[in-house]
Amino acid sequence: MMSTILQLQNVTKLFPVKQRTFALKVRQFVHAVDMVNFAVETGEIFGLVGESGCGKTTTGKLIVKLYEPTSGKIFLDGQDITLIRSGAALRRFRRAVQMIFQDPYESLNPRFTIFDTIAEPLEIHGVRSLSEREAQVAEILSQVGLTPPETFMFRYPHELSGGQRQRVAIARAMVIRPRFVVADEPTSMLDVSVRAGVMELLLELRRDFGVSYLYITHDLAVARYMCERLAVMYLGKIVELGSTEVVIQTPLHPYTQALLAAVPVPDPTYKREPPQIKGDVIAPINPPPQCRFLPRCPKAQEVCARSPHPPLVDVGGGHFVSCYLVR
Amino acid sequence: MIPRRNVGIEPLWKIRARLWARSLRKNWGLFWESRIGPLGLAIILFFVLLMVAHPILMATVWDPRVYDPVVGFDRAMVGRHPAPPSWAHPLGTDPIGRDILSQLMWSTRSEFALGVTSALITVVIGTFIGAVCAYFGGVVDTFFMRLADLVMLFPFIALLMVLRSIVTLDLWRLALVMGVLSGFGGITIILKAQALTVKVKPYIEAAKVAGGSAFHIIRRHIVPNIMPLSFLYMMFNVTGAVFTEAVLSYFGLLDIRMSWGIMIHTAESAGYLGAFGQYWWLWAPPGAAITLLCFAFYLVGRGLDTVVNPRLRKR
Amino acid sequence: MPLLDVRNLTMHYVTKMGDVHAVDDVSFMIEAGEAIGLVGESGCGKTSIALTLLRLLPDNARFLGGQVLFEGKDLTHIPEEEMRKIRWRGISMIFQAAMNSLNPVYRVGDQIIEAIQNHLPISYREAKRRVSELFELVGLPPEVIDRYPHEYSGGMKQRAVIAMALACDPKLVIADEPTTALDVIVQDHILRRIDEVRKKLNMAMMYISHDIAVIAEVSQRLGVMYAGCLVEFGDTVTIFKRPAHPYTVALMSAFPSIKGEKRKLQGLPGEPPDLLQPPLGCRFHPRCAYATAICAQRAPRYEEIEPGHLVACWNPRSGRA
Numbered sequence: 001m002m003s004t005i006l007q008l009q010n011v012t013k014l015f016p017v018k019q020r021t022f023a024l025k026v027r028q029f030v031h032a033v034d035m036v037n038f039a040v041e042t043g044e045i046f047g048l049v050g051e052s053g054c055g056k057t058t059t060g061k062l063i064v065k066l067y068e069p070t071s072g073k074i075f076l077d078g079q080d081i082t083l084i085r086s087g088a089a090l091r092r093f094r095r096a097v098q099m100i101f102q103d104p105y106e107s108l109n110p111r112f113t114i115f116d117t118i119a120e121p122l123e124i125h126g127v128r129s130l131s132e133r134e135a136q137v138a139e140i141l142s143q144v145g146l147t148p149p150e151t152f153m154f155r156y157p158h159e160l161s162g163g164q165r166q167r168v169a170i171a172r173a174m175v176i177r178p179r180f181v182v183a184d185e186p187t188s189m190l191d192v193s194v195r196a197g198v199m200e201l202l203l204e205l206r207r208d209f210g211v212s213y214l215y216i217t218h219d220l221a222v223a224r225y226m227c228e229r230l231a232v233m234y235l236g237k238i239v240e241l242g243s244t245e246v247v248i249q250t251p252l253h254p255y256t257q258a259l260l261a262a263v264p265v266p267d268p269t270y271k272r273e274p275p276q277i278k279g280d281v282i283a284p285i286n287p288p289p290q291c292r293f294l295p296r297c298p299k300a301q302e303v304c305a306r307s308p309h310p311p312l313v314d315v316g317g318g319h320f321v322s323c324y325l326v327r
Numbered sequence: 328m329i330p331r332r333n334v335g336i337e338p339l340w341k342i343r344a345r346l347w348a349r350s351l352r353k354n355w356g357l358f359w360e361s362r363i364g365p366l367g368l369a370i371i372l373f374f375v376l377l378m379v380a381h382p383i384l385m386a387t388v389w390d391p392r393v394y395d396p397v398v399g400f401d402r403a404m405v406g407r408h409p410a411p412p413s414w415a416h417p418l419g420t421d422p423i424g425r426d427i428l429s430q431l432m433w434s435t436r437s438e439f440a441l442g443v444t445s446a447l448i449t450v451v452i453g454t455f456i457g458a459v460c461a462y463f464g465g466v467v468d469t470f471f472m473r474l475a476d477l478v479m480l481f482p483f484i485a486l487l488m489v490l491r492s493i494v495t496l497d498l499w500r501l502a503l504v505m506g507v508l509s510g511f512g513g514i515t516i517i518l519k520a521q522a523l524t525v526k527v528k529p530y531i532e533a534a535k536v537a538g539g540s541a542f543h544i545i546r547r548h549i550v551p552n553i554m555p556l557s558f559l560y561m562m563f564n565v566t567g568a569v570f571t572e573a574v575l576s577y578f579g580l581l582d583i584r585m586s587w588g589i590m591i592h593t594a595e596s597a598g599y600l601g602a603f604g605q606y607w608w609l610w611a612p613p614g615a616a617i618t619l620l621c622f623a624f625y626l627v628g629r630g631l632d633t634v635v636n637p638r639l640r641k642r
Numbered sequence: 643m644p645l646l647d648v649r650n651l652t653m654h655y656v657t658k659m660g661d662v663h664a665v666d667d668v669s670f671m672i673e674a675g676e677a678i679g680l681v682g683e684s685g686c687g688k689t690s691i692a693l694t695l696l697r698l699l700p701d702n703a704r705f706l707g708g709q710v711l712f713e714g715k716d717l718t719h720i721p722e723e724e725m726r727k728i729r730w731r732g733i734s735m736i737f738q739a740a741m742n743s744l745n746p747v748y749r750v751g752d753q754i755i756e757a758i759q760n761h762l763p764i765s766y767r768e769a770k771r772r773v774s775e776l777f778e779l780v781g782l783p784p785e786v787i788d789r790y791p792h793e794y795s796g797g798m799k800q801r802a803v804i805a806m807a808l809a810c811d812p813k814l815v816i817a818d819e820p821t822t823a824l825d826v827i828v829q830d831h832i833l834r835r836i837d838e839v840r841k842k843l844n845m846a847m848m849y850i851s852h853d854i855a856v857i858a859e860v861s862q863r864l865g866v867m868y869a870g871c872l873v874e875f876g877d878t879v880t881i882f883k884r885p886a887h888p889y890t891v892a893l894m895s896a897f898p899s900i901k902g903e904k905r906k907l908q909g910l911p912g913e914p915p916d917l918l919q920p921p922l923g924c925r926f927h928p929r930c931a932y933a934t935a936i937c938a939q940r941a942p943r944y945e946e947i948e949p950g951h952l953v954a955c956w957n958p959r960s961g962r963a
């Protein structure tokens with residue numbers, strides 16, 4: 001029986017938006033993350049997919065405490081991390097949870113050498129001796145495949161290729177041996193040929209250190225290769241959640257179906273049907289109480305228009321769907 | 328797993344020194360290509376030379392009784408002061424018989440001391456406040472920004488006049504006052520704007536996730552990233568300080584024994600400025616020196632600008 | 643006669659650090675009304691090819707040779723005046739990230755009208771009617787003509803940019819990464835719309851992308867680029883069934899798919915090439931699993947290995963995918 005490492009309970013994050021066009025001040029909020037619930041098992045790679053702006057990064061940043069939730073609780077090993085404020089508890093938390101950022105070009109300080117970047121967390125977490133830091137940086141560099149480490153340690157980010165930078169970003173997150181890592185689109189900026197190598201590296205690091213990941217991506221094909229379970233997000237809500245192959249082979253939510261139908265297939269003989277979806281992307285600003293997907297749903301029935309947003313219910317075998325038409 | 332050994336075959340400081348030297352070489356190259364930067368530097372060097380030469384000349388060829396910039400007097404020429412340039416006095420003498428060239432060279436030192444000190448104070452304050460405001464935002468930010476607005480609107484010269492009636496304004500006090508005042512002024516706004524562009528970079532978030540405190544992030548990430556711009560503004564501030572000193576001295580508001588501004592003030596108070604072309608050696612050398620030194624620091628600043636602001640670089 | 647016949651195109655950028663070998667000896671053809679794809683990784687020279695064809699190169703570019711025969715006329719030698727007529731009316735281009743280059747202070751419709759009037763001698767009224775037709779063609783509601791770019795979503799902006807490229811009924815449209823910044827659903831809409839328009843107007847399209855799945859879906863023939871060279875060209879189905887160049891093989895086994903068996907992805911070893919000093923011989927040889935001694939010495943010839951399937955490789959693969 002696997003244990004749960006991370007659990008989100010009714011987590012909500014609202015961002016106030018400034019509306020200058022109205023004379024009256026109407027308080028408006030972007031519902032970036034709205035009543036989200038999921039749990040990640042120890043050693044699991046849990047995927048979070050969805051279109052741009054649906055709240056994936058915000059979810060990740062809530063987990064690493066770059067943002068505080070507007071409401072809801074986040075548990076790491078059973079402890080509510082939203083209550084942690086400062087001091088020793090925060091330090092312990094920072095050691096346990098790390099994040100790999102989306103953009104390998106902007107997430108490395110251009111004035112830091114690779115050594116400075118990777119040694120920074122060690123320094124913060126009290127590895128005083130310089131030779132010890134050097135040894136650990138060298139070790140992690142060779143683990144992420146930047147060998148021999150001596151030739152990389154004292155270069156600057158602009159002297160590395162995109163794939164190498166992404167490896168440095170991974171090394172920085174891994175050097176203090178976190179137990180949980182939020183990987184925010186770690187391969188989206190990389191070329192195909194380099195991408196596969198970085199994906200393999202993340203899998204290897206899990207094998208070696210037993211890290212658990214929240215793997216954020218907009219690319220369902222990538223998610224298929226990385227994740228055991230998958231949650232599909234639409235405008236701040238999780239609409240479907242289940243084991244990756246099940247969700248990809250038998251999607252039940254109309255949005256997941258549309259999303260999957262839109263993914264291009266690298267096979268010229270395969271004729272893909274157009275996705276069933278109406279209209280254009282909507283911003284999640286003060287959304288109406290009904291199902292978030294209602295305005296774009298091709299299958300919507302009367303029940304959808306007169307009920308609140310549907311709850312996420314188990315349709316069997318740990319496959320959760322949030323839709324009135326799937327029961 | 329590789330064995331735990333000290334991988335750097337060289338000690339770390341050596342590698343750092345080499346990296347530092349490398350970036351210095353690269354930046355020097357860019358500075359050199361700017362053309363105007365090196366020109367400014369050459370002019371500054373020329374003034375440094377004047378500054379260094381003065382004590383040497385005083386110790387060797389110049390008789391202190393005649394050539395001292397403050398209390399010297401050439402008895403050989405009594406009644407002919409202010410005397411035009413001659414072999415004995417290459418730039419002539421002032422109305423009370425002192426050698427102009429000696430005054431000019433001697434003052435260089437105080438101009439440098441004043442300019443650099445006040446600029447340094449300005450920049451240290453500006454960098455720190457700018458970084459803090461950008462990082463914390465909110466009340467801290469609002470307070471310092473309003474303060475900056477206030478300082479910028481304040482009649483600077485009037486303030487110094489009032490100040491002078493309370494304390495004697497010597498060189499160091501003037502440097503301190505100017506440094507502090509402009510440190511809380513416009514420069515904080517400029518450096519804060521720069522710090523803000525750094526603050527939103529994902530590597531700042533990465534440092535936070537790594538556990539870095541606010542102090543750590545300001546010190547290790549924000550300040551080093553705005554430092555080049557601070558350095559640039561330091562050059563422009565030297566110009567400002569030298570110029571302000573000249574203006575204040577001209578109006579006789581400073582308790583400084585000798586400076587370029589005072590040289591002009593002396594000429595003016597003795598009534599020699601009116602006959603414009605006639606007594607040119609009284610005002611032209613200090614005037615030219617002020618202009619030239621300000622210009623030189625400005626040029627160096629512009630040269631640094633091409634190093635610091637990559638978008639100005641021609642590729 | 644093919645619509646466009648590119649022969650031995652070579653173009654370098656001159657920089658302080660040396661020459662960037664961005665396009666080296668590239669040859670291919672486009673027939674009227676056909677859709678071809680150009681795939682390759684970031685920085686391999688895809689955009690550079692398009693810019694060379696249209697003679698829109700930056701100042702530091704050096705055109706070093708080759709021919710671009712458009713309807714039999716060599717575009718590399720005609721006067722700039724004539725070339726201006728061909729750009730837009732003969733060949734037009736949807737630029738990479740063009741949707742971000744819409745001017746935020748002008749209405750989108752007016753920007754397109756101005757562009758049309760720059761190229762065709764027609765009145766504002768007519769131009770405006772043309773814009774409404776184009777908007778309908780790309781699936782934009784007519785009421786958004788008078789809106790500003792910030793009122794458009796990313797997908798709408800991209801559609802507007804496509805409408806602009808179609809304004810003068812070109813015979814060939816080059817679309818440089820037309821959907822890269824967009825979400826899959828929007829991407830799907832737009833690609834389908836472009837394809838419909840292509841068929842309706844019988845235009846030829848050249849899609850440039852790094853995404854082989856997109857290229858697989860939209861193109862009938864495709865070219866694979868690596869480090870400034872076109873390494874493989876041919877029928878899309880053939881290349882996907884029987885990739886011959888080791889780079890194409892590697893690219894395909896590195897690409898994940900949501901359909902079919904879940905197989906292990908294979909990354910490519912080594913570093914992306916440096917176009918300042920491209921490897922001697924075959925540019926792919928330092929990363930190639932099938933390289934032999936000759937690969938490091940002489941560049942392979944670009945040859946037909948089966949009818950209509952051209953490959954530049956000393957040891958072409960065949961029959962494996």
Ligand SMILES: Nc1ncnc2c1ncn2[C@@H]1O[C@H](COP(=O)(O)OP(=O)(O)OP(=O)(O)O)[C@@H](O)[C@H]1O
Nearest residue numbers: 015030032051052053054055056057058059218284
């Ligand atoms: N700091 C912020 N202040 C205000 N709004 C924000 C902030 N961060 C995110 N948002 C808004 O919240 C929503 C979700 O953003 P988020 O970055 O989580 O999306 P995402 O799923 O990661 O998108 P992408 O795939 O584009 O990275 C968006 O509408 C965004 O505009």
Ligand SMILES: Nc1ncnc2c1ncn2[C@@H]1O[C@H](COP(=O)(O)OP(=O)(O)OP(=O)(O)O)[C@@H](O)[C@H]1O
Nearest residue numbers: 655657662664683684685686687688689690700917
């Ligand atoms: N003006 C220029 N001066 C010097 N080098 C250039 C210039 N423009 C492009 N390059 C270089 O030429 C090469 C090819 O660039 P190009 O833009 O054609 O690539 P691409 O295949 O379109 O890449 P991407 O997928 O990133 O758009 C790259 O290595 C690039 O760095």
Ligand code: SF4
Nearest residue numbers: 924927930937955956
């Ligand atoms: S020519 Fe040689 S090195 Fe180049 S792709 Fe073919 S086998 Fe590989």
Ligand SMILES: [Mg+2]
Nearest residue numbers: 056057058102
């Ligand atoms: Mg994101």
Ligand SMILES: [Mg+2]
Nearest residue numbers: 688689690738
């Ligand atoms: Mg390009």
